[in-house]
Amino acid sequence: MLSEEIVEKIRKEVGKYPVPKAAVKSALRYAQEERGWVDDQVVRDVAEVLNLEPIEVQEVATFYDLFYTHPVGRHQLRVCTNISCMLCGSDSVVDYLHEKLGISPGETTADGRFTLVEVECLGACGGAPVMMVGNQYHENRDPGRIDGILAELEAVAE
Numbered sequence: 001m002l003s004e005e006i007v008e009k010i011r012k013e014v015g016k017y018p019v020p021k022a023a024v025k026s027a028l029r030y031a032q033e034e035r036g037w038v039d040d041q042v043v044r045d046v047a048e049v050l051n052l053e054p055i056e057v058q059e060v061a062t063f064y065d066l067f068y069t070h071p072v073g074r075h076q077l078r079v080c081t082n083i084s085c086m087l088c089g090s091d092s093v094v095d096y097l098h099e100k101l102g103i104s105p106g107e108t109t110a111d112g113r114f115t116l117v118e119v120e121c122l123g124a125c126g127g128a129p130v131m132m133v134g135n136q137y138h139e140n141r142d143p144g145r146i147d148g149i150l151a152e153l154e155a156v157a158e
């Protein structure tokens, strides 16, 4: 079950929209922040709070790549590989992270710290190549500037 705090946040979110279904994305975001990823139980719990059918929640959870429908590491390294970022070197960012962490896109390190994800345009093309970690954007990333980000994350990973 979702915590009372999350249920309350979801109920407040519903009040912002004309229909509860419009609050699904926000509800899933809150639930994922608490549970780490969106499993079947989260889908059922969110549906129950919003008084929707679980499929109405599931279809949103599986459409947006911001929602993880499988377990992920404590830090998700989301590297945009769409056209602007690709032209500015996102492949070298992915390759560097692959070599540094020993994981390919879609995989999680054995210690559960990092998951590497290739994503579509993050809407910050002017800062390509872009990597998103948590809610923070890191623009103009090149492999040489990634070590600092990883070091910061490792410092808070425990």
Ligand code: FES
Pocket: 080, 081, 082, 083, 084, 085, 086, 120, 121, 122, 123, 124, 125, 126, 128, 129, 130
């Ligand atoms: S193409 Fe990477 S942010 Fe738009």
